[in-house]
Amino acid sequence: GQQLNQSPQSMFIQEGEDVSMNCTSSSIFNTWLWYKQDPGEGPVLLIALYKAGELTSNGRLTAQFGITRKDSFLNISASIPSDVGIYFCAGPNFNAGGTSYGKLTFGQGTILTVHP
Amino acid sequence: GAVVSQHPSRVICKSGTSVKIECRSLDFQATTMFWYRQFPKQSLMLMATSNEGSKATYEQGVEKDKFLINHASLTLSTLTVTSAHPEDSSFYICSAVPRRLTEAFFGQGTRLTVV
Numbered sequence: 001g002q003q004l005n006q007s008p009q010s011m012f013i014q015e016g017e018d019v020s021m022n023c024t025s026s027s028i029f030n031t032w033l034w035y036k037q038d039p040g041e042g043p044v045l046l047i048a049l050y051k052a053g054e055l056t057s058n059g060r061l062t063a064q065f066g067i068t069r070k071d072s073f074l075n076i077s078a079s080i081p082s083d084v085g086i087y088f089c090a091g092p093n094f095n096a097g098g099t100s101y102g103k104l105t106f107g108q109g110t111i112l113t114v115h116p
Numbered sequence: 117g118a119v120v121s122q123h124p125s126r127v128i129c130k131s132g133t134s135v136k137i138e139c140r141s142l143d144f145q146a147t148t149m150f151w152y153r154q155f156p157k158q159s160l161m162l163m164a165t166s167n168e169g170s171k172a173t174y175e176q177g178v179e180k181d182k183f184l185i186n187h188a189s190l191t192l193s194t195l196t197v198t199s200a201h202p203e204d205s206s207f208y209i210c211s212a213v214p215r216r217l218t219e220a221f222f223g224q225g226t227r228l229t230v231v
Contacts, residue, residue: 031218033219033220035222040125040207040225040227041224041225042120042122042209042211042222042223042224042225043160043209043222044222045219045220045221048218048219050218086157088159088160090220092218102148102149102150102165102211102212102213102220103150103162103165104150104160104162104211104220106159106160107159108158108159109157109158109159111157
């Protein structure tokens with residue numbers, strides 16, 4: 001089945017530092033999604049990418065859809081304490097009828113800790 | 117924006133009892149909703165796809181008689197954990213995709229503790 005390999009598994013950084021995490025897949029995805037999950041909450045969508053090579057920003061966050069369509073990265077610049085949480089990449093599953101956008105495959109997650 | 121509401125956020129139940137978790141799309145209709153399970157510091161694992169007006173589709177290894185899913189309306193799906201055991205303790209999360217969009221929106225999650 002489809003799998004997403006996300007790295008690093010965890011990061012411990014100082015406030016103000018930049019952060020980079022990435023996801024790779026053995027199969028092609030036509031959409032890449034990046035979510036953040038706060039403790040005890042559901043994931044919240046940060047950035048959605050739809051086109052190979054696309055580079056999209058959302059405030060201090062920047063994400064890119066790899067040109068091979070098999071990878072994506074997320075960067076966070078000038079981290080702040082509220083950036084703490086788990087970050088997931090995700091892509092829609094494929095089925096016999098096409099792509100099912102709601103049915104997602106998730107990466108393993110990157111646990112981010114920011115020290116003040 | 118698209119809002120998905122999940123209730124309750126936390127529930128503690130005794131072994132052998134059943135627990136119902138609700139997932140509502142507040143400002144859009146969802147013919148399909150999804151139920152995930154998450155263990156501490158791990159990723160989300162898809163349990164089943166909830167289809168309005170028809171039977172749910174379960175992922176391999178998920179017991180359909182254990183985790184009953186009902187999608188009676190375009191805005192509500194329920195997950196019932198039947199005859200709960202301590203190993204069913206987990207974080208359960210639902211999601212839905214509004215029409216004309218491709219991104220999934222998630223509920224707040226339900227922390228189930230079976231004692």
